Amino acid sequence: xxxxxxxxxxxxxxxxxxxxxxxxxxxxxxxxxxxxxxxxxxxxxxxxxxxxxxxxxxxxxxxxxxxxxxxxxxxxxxxxxxxxxxxxxxxxxxxxxxxxxxxxxxxxxxxxxxxxxxxxxxxxxxxxxxxxxxxxxxxxxxxxxxxxxxxxxxxxxxxxxxxxxxxxxxxxxxxxxxxxxxxxxxxxxxxxxxxxxxxxxxxxxx
Amino acid sequence: xxxxxxxxxxxxxxxxxxxxxxxxxxxxxxxxxxxxxxxxxxxxxxxxxxxxxxxxxxxxxxxxxxxxxxxxxxxxxxxxxxxxxxxxxxxxxxxxxxxxxxxxxxxxxxxxxxxxxxxxxxxxxxxxxxxxxxxxxxxxxxxxxxxxxxxxxxxxxxxxxxxxxxxxxxxxxxxxxxxxxxxxxxxxxxxxxxxxxxxxxxxxxxxxxxxxxxxxxxxxxxxxxxxxxxxxxxxxxxxxxxxxxxxxxxxxxx
Amino acid sequence: xxxxxxxxxxxxxxxxxxxxxxxxxxxxxxxxxxxxxxxxxxxxxxxxxxxxxxxxxxxxxxxxxxxxxxxxxxxxxxxxxxxxxxxxxxxxxxxxxxxxxxxxxxxxxxxxxxxxxxxxxxxxxxxxxxxxxxxxxxxxxxxxxxxxxxxxxxxxxxxxxxxxxxxxxxxxxxxxxxxxxxxxxxxxxxxxxxxxxxxxxxxxx
Numbered sequence: 001x002x003x004x005x006x007x008x009x010x011x012x013x014x015x016x017x018x019x020x021x022x023x024x025x026x027x028x029x030x031x032x033x034x035x036x037x038x039x040x041x042x043x044x045x046x047x048x049x050x051x052x053x054x055x056x057x058x059x060x061x062x063x064x065x066x067x068x069x070x071x072x073x074x075x076x077x078x079x080x081x082x083x084x085x086x087x088x089x090x091x092x093x094x095x096x097x098x099x100x101x102x103x104x105x106x107x108x109x110x111x112x113x114x115x116x117x118x119x120x121x122x123x124x125x126x127x128x129x130x131x132x133x134x135x136x137x138x139x140x141x142x143x144x145x146x147x148x149x150x151x152x153x154x155x156x157x158x159x160x161x162x163x164x165x166x167x168x169x170x171x172x173x174x175x176x177x178x179x180x181x182x183x184x185x186x187x188x189x190x191x192x193x194x195x196x197x198x199x200x201x202x203x204x205x206x
Numbered sequence: 207x208x209x210x211x212x213x214x215x216x217x218x219x220x221x222x223x224x225x226x227x228x229x230x231x232x233x234x235x236x237x238x239x240x241x242x243x244x245x246x247x248x249x250x251x252x253x254x255x256x257x258x259x260x261x262x263x264x265x266x267x268x269x270x271x272x273x274x275x276x277x278x279x280x281x282x283x284x285x286x287x288x289x290x291x292x293x294x295x296x297x298x299x300x301x302x303x304x305x306x307x308x309x310x311x312x313x314x315x316x317x318x319x320x321x322x323x324x325x326x327x328x329x330x331x332x333x334x335x336x337x338x339x340x341x342x343x344x345x346x347x348x349x350x351x352x353x354x355x356x357x358x359x360x361x362x363x364x365x366x367x368x369x370x371x372x373x374x375x376x377x378x379x380x381x382x383x384x385x386x387x388x389x390x391x392x393x394x395x396x397x398x399x400x401x402x403x404x405x406x407x408x409x410x411x412x413x414x415x416x417x418x419x420x421x422x423x424x425x426x427x428x429x430x431x432x433x434x435x436x437x438x439x440x441x442x443x444x445x446x447x448x449x450x451x452x453x454x455x456x457x458x459x460x
Numbered sequence: 461x462x463x464x465x466x467x468x469x470x471x472x473x474x475x476x477x478x479x480x481x482x483x484x485x486x487x488x489x490x491x492x493x494x495x496x497x498x499x500x501x502x503x504x505x506x507x508x509x510x511x512x513x514x515x516x517x518x519x520x521x522x523x524x525x526x527x528x529x530x531x532x533x534x535x536x537x538x539x540x541x542x543x544x545x546x547x548x549x550x551x552x553x554x555x556x557x558x559x560x561x562x563x564x565x566x567x568x569x570x571x572x573x574x575x576x577x578x579x580x581x582x583x584x585x586x587x588x589x590x591x592x593x594x595x596x597x598x599x600x601x602x603x604x605x606x607x608x609x610x611x612x613x614x615x616x617x618x619x620x621x622x623x624x625x626x627x628x629x630x631x632x633x634x635x636x637x638x639x640x641x642x643x644x645x646x647x648x649x650x651x652x653x654x655x656x657x658x659x660x661x662x663x664x665x
Contacts, residue, residue, distance in 0.1 A: 020643060023485040062215040067583065069222060071554055075547040076226045083233050083543060087240035090248070098593035101546050105586040107486045182480055183654030190640070190647030197639035205642030226547070234543040319598045342597070 005124055006131040015132050016139040017193045018203060021107040027143070027185040028099060033156045035095045036144035038085070040137025042100065044130055046077045047109050051117040051129030053077075058118045070113050071104070078103045108136055143188050151179030247271050250278040255338045256324035257281070257299045257307050282309075287417050294413055299326065307335050310414055314406030316344050317398045321352065325361065325407060331418045334375070337361035339403060349399030360390040372415055374408040377401065464608045467600075471612030477587045478620035479654035484587030488621050489646060498625035500571050501582075502618025504560060506611070508582055509591050512556050513610035514603055516549050516592040524548065549592045557583040587617050624650065 015021045029035045053073050061069050082100045085093035093100065103109070112132050117125040148154055153161035153175055165173035178184055197203045251274050259277055281301060286293045297309035306329050313322040323339035337358050344350040351357050364375050365387045373388050377400040382389035392400035477483040487501060522528055524545045529536035560582070565572045582588060591613055600606045627649060636645050 017643075020489055021486060023482060023489075027482045028480075060218070062210055062218055064210065065215060065219055068219075068551075068554060071550050071583075072222060072226055072547065075550050076230060079230055079543060079546050080233055082546070083237045083241070086244065087237040090241075090244035098590065098597050101549075101593045102483070102586050102590055104546060104550055105584045105589045107584060110584050181655070181658060182482070183651040183658070185651075186482070186647045186654065187651035190644045190651065193644035193647065194637070194640045197644065204638050227544075230543060230547070234540075342599075 005128050009128070009131040009135040010138060011135075012200065012203075014135045014139065014196075015108045015111070016136055017189070017196055021111045021136075023189070027140075027189070028182060029096055030140055030144035030147055030185050031151065031180055032095075033141065033144045033148050035092055036140045037137075037156075038089065038092045039096060039099065040133070040140045042081045042085070043103055043106060043108070044133030044137055046074065046081060046103055047112060047133035047136075048126050048129035049077055050074050050109050051112055051125040052122055054113045055117040055120060055122040055125035070110060074109055074113075075104050108132055139189070139192070142192070143185055146188055147179045147184060150176045151184075243271065247274050250274050250282075252338050252340060253282060253297050253309055253324050254278060256309050256326040256336050257301070258336050259299075259301075287414070289413065289416050292413075294417075296414070296417075297324070305329070310411055312339075312406050312410040314402055314409070316341050316402045317349050317396075319344075321399070321402060321406065323352075323403075323406075325411065327366070331421055332365050332367045334361050334364045334366065341399070344396070344399050348393060348396040351393045351396060352399060352403055357390075357393065364388060364390065366411060372412065374411060375404070377404040464604060467605055467608050468612040471609050472616040472619065473657060473660040475613070476616040476620060476654075476657055477590065477613050478617055478650070479657040481590065483590040484585045484617055484621075485650075487582070487585055488624070489643070493625065493628055495622060495625045495629060498621045499618075502621050504564070504582060505585065505587060505617050506614030508553070508557055508560055508588055509610045509614040509617075510607065511560075512553050512588060513591050513595055514607050515552050515556070517595055517600070517603060517606040519548055519552065520545060520596055545596060546593075549596075550589060553588050553592070554583045557588075587613070620653070624653065627653075 009015060012018065016023055029039045050070075050073055054070060057069070057073075078101065081103070082093070085096070085100065112129055116128045120128070145155055148156075149160060153159060153166075153173075161173060161175075163169055165171040167174055247270075254274065254277055259281060281299050283298045283300070285296050285298060287296055288294070295311055297311070299307040299309060301307075307326045308331065309324050309326045311322070311324055313320065315321070319342035321339060321341040321344065323337060325337040326335040327333065328335045339352040339358060341350060341353060344352065360382075361375065366372060366374055368388060376382070376389045377392045378389045379392040379394075379397055379400065381391050474480070478485070478488060484505070520528070520542075522531065524541045526540040526542060527537045529539050529541070591610055594613075595606050595609060600609060624646075628646065631645065631649075640648075
């Protein structure tokens, strides 16, 4: 199998930084690493399975109701993920709140179904979905690591910045409150794109 | 096969919808118990925190749920009291035979969504032993501060009665007066949430006034000292069946 | 009445769909290159939100909420269909956008041709579904509150996308570092605008 299917979505065709898909919902969950990881995992699973199911069904779907069928399948997968999170990871599901539901409208999922799954065999579709989900999750986790480290001094809940550095304990350090605010996620993505495009000149826009 | 015929489209969508509905209903049915247990654990943990119990549960990785349920079963009794035809849930905490706290559930509307909490009163039905609050979506850093231990710790040792008058606890913008036992500091920038919290405490605790009065009268007749469970048995219907519905009521209100 | 005004102002400025929750970013980034199309899409989103949100509110209150079916028969009081809410909401949104698309195509072909493929995209616009999900999450008490919220957040979204389009039109003449051109600078700009909108946070009504 062409290894481009699973390498490209991570870097050169990253859904977030290159194809501009699916930034919608999930950046609001990048304040902390834990919800971001769960979100990344949920999106990866939903994208993978949505691609798989749609690829299996691709020759049977009546064209007129194609979009509705896609939405129903995606919504079903998302509801399953939401129910499972509520049952086994209640704390995180509370933090994610409405953003689990918003996976339905994450453009990556519909985008990959339309662009790949409807024209390819089930197995490559599954891989394509998983890889795109992972490419998306990667950005999410990178952003959340930066935001949590500089915004709260922790990573995945573990204290990274030594407590004795903090001003309230007699040190010099303050958490950067700006990192916790939502706009910072966008600015970080902007900077991330800058870095990526400095290395890969083909991606630059005129 | 022609996939664009009307009949085919209709049959296809019907089969799809039925299939999806069956899968989802099954998932919802299978996972319901686990989900409800999570919700009840959350309630129980809040109740326990109101009386400063179970606070190390967050460090406990292994069996947090079991620990909370164990502690809860050990110390807390759910009951309901009926007042003016309404049945109100009440939690009673006995740490040992001497200490006894009454925990009143609170719920109200905050700025963005519901807020709720529990306030624990000491045996004199006046002094606050502890309080916890939680919220659905108050502004982080502002209204959401009501869920922090720092804010909640202010409530300890405040008094809800001034003599015989019920005054509740004021949440005062710009800082409570020093030494005033009926006031706590509001959250700066979170005025609306603070006000909502103040009125929540006042209305919810206010519903129990008659019951508290009868408790106090009983206490002044020194009935409470003689035996500590039978004295309050009259206003309280203390049966497991009633407690179960009470617990359910609290969770559904949330 | 006061709470309605409060919900309205808050949903436009404080809890702006774009700047506080990043909802609807896809069509936001794709369309906001000229003010004219941005205005068209903005109005379409306001319209779809104001139509779908009350419908979803009624469905949620009388069908999906735990115990909501009790009005049919008291024996249904224990039924909880809220797990179906995502799928019902998205179905309502999809069918209503389809309707809007047909109406726009029939009555304003000019607008239809300039919006092109973006009208069907409204169906999967996170701002629309997000509106319904926030409505469910926050538990608005009356239909009036839910509708006000829909109107406010729609206007907030339109405001954001139109002002961003205006900035992007000007940006063509600026000397932006090459790797940052296009997408990168747009993200940073949205972030900075979000910061500006945060100054409404302390607003009291």
